[in-house]
Amino acid sequence: MIRQRIDSLQVWLFENLRRHEGVGHFVSTRVGGHSSSPYDSLNLSFNVGDTPENVRKNRERLVEAIGIPLNCVTTAKQIHDAHVKVVSKGLRGRGSVDYDGAINGTDAMVTNVPNTCLVILLADCVPLLFYDPLKEVIGVAHAGWKGTLGFIAQATIKTLLEHFGSSTQDIFVGIGPSVGPCCYQVGQEVVSQIEQVFGTKQHLVINRSADGKGYLDLWEANLKQLLDAGIPEENIETARTCTCHHPNVFFSYRHEKGKTGRFGAGIFIR
Numbered sequence: 707m708i709r710q711r712i713d714s715l716q717v718w719l720f721e722n723l724r725r726h727e728g729v730g731h732f733v734s735t736r737v738g739g740h741s742s743s744p745y746d747s748l749n750l751s752f753n754v755g756d757t758p759e760n761v762r763k764n765r766e767r768l769v770e771a772i773g774i775p776l777n778c779v780t781t782a783k784q785i786h787d788a789h790v791k792v793v794s795k796g797l798r799g800r801g802s803v804d805y806d807g808a809i810n811g812t813d814a815m816v817t818n819v820p821n822t823c824l825v826i827l828l829a830d831c832v833p834l835l836f837y838d839p840l841k842e843v844i845g846v847a848h849a850g851w852k853g854t855l856g857f858i859a860q861a862t863i864k865t866l867l868e869h870f871g872s873s874t875q876d877i878f879v880g881i882g883p884s885v886g887p888c889c890y891q892v893g894q895e896v897v898s899q900i901e902q903v904f905g906t907k908q909h910l911v912i913n914r915s916a917d918g919k920g921y922l923d924l925w926e927a928n929l930k931q932l933l934d935a936g937i938p939e940e941n942i943e944t945a946r947t948c949t950c951h952h953p954n955v956f957f958s959y960r961h962e963k964g965k966t967g968r969f970g971a972g973i974f975i976r
């Protein structure tokens with residue numbers, strides 16, 4: 707990924723998506739917004755206790771920097787599930803200025819409607835951005851350990867294939883900043899679920915301790931899913947940046963012990 711400064715903001719961009727003129731995208735940071743601690747400062751979530759006025763101002767600042775109108779921003783009420791929502795024109799802008807308006811209960815969205823910016827909100831979970839330049843369709847997914855175990859990456863790909871006729875070799879994917887295997891210690895309970903689903907040979911859990919805890923590699927788990935689905939390795943870019951290791955750049959639920967804001971990952975067809 708590359709970092710770009712736009713006025714007071716810092717956004718991160720995937721090089722594999724940036725090459726395509728037909729699509730715009732961003733991964734925002736916590737830098738350059740209006741909110742005060744613990745949401746300082748570019749918190750984009752209406753659902754974490756920040757004042758709605760500040761969140762609206764932060765979103766306005768971000769979309770202005772990106773060059774899109776706020777009313778095309780489309781968000782969802784994320785529930786750590788693996789459901790994929792096909793976003794029609796009528797859903798464009800849902801949740802752009804409040805939480806209640808956001809699309810109900812989904813952690814992944816796909817669309818072929820131009821000027822519809824699909825945005826997911828994050829503080830440690832993995833953002834996935836999808837783009838098929840041939841069929842001109844995009845997708846986003848929010849993959850924490852539950853979504854990853856639920857194969858949300860593959861569910862999103864499947865929807866692009868079945869609903870829009872995409873071919874796997876044409877799809878580009880960005881795996882964004884999230885809590886990394888350096889910091890993401892999980893308990894025995896999660897470890898055994900991961901090993902049940904992925905097996906023990908994938909080395910998705912490292913540095914196991916005697917009490918059964920281990921460090922989960924969400925990047926590798928999602929990368930593996932994408933490769934297994936048939937996405938060419940050269941089409942996938944992984945940020946390999948740990949949010950918990952960079953708490954001044956990204957909101958990190960782990961680092962801030964639960965009380966923090968959310969940054970966003972968004973994509974739109976121009």
Ligand SMILES: [Zn+2]
Binds near residue numbers: 887949950
């Ligand atoms: Zn880390």
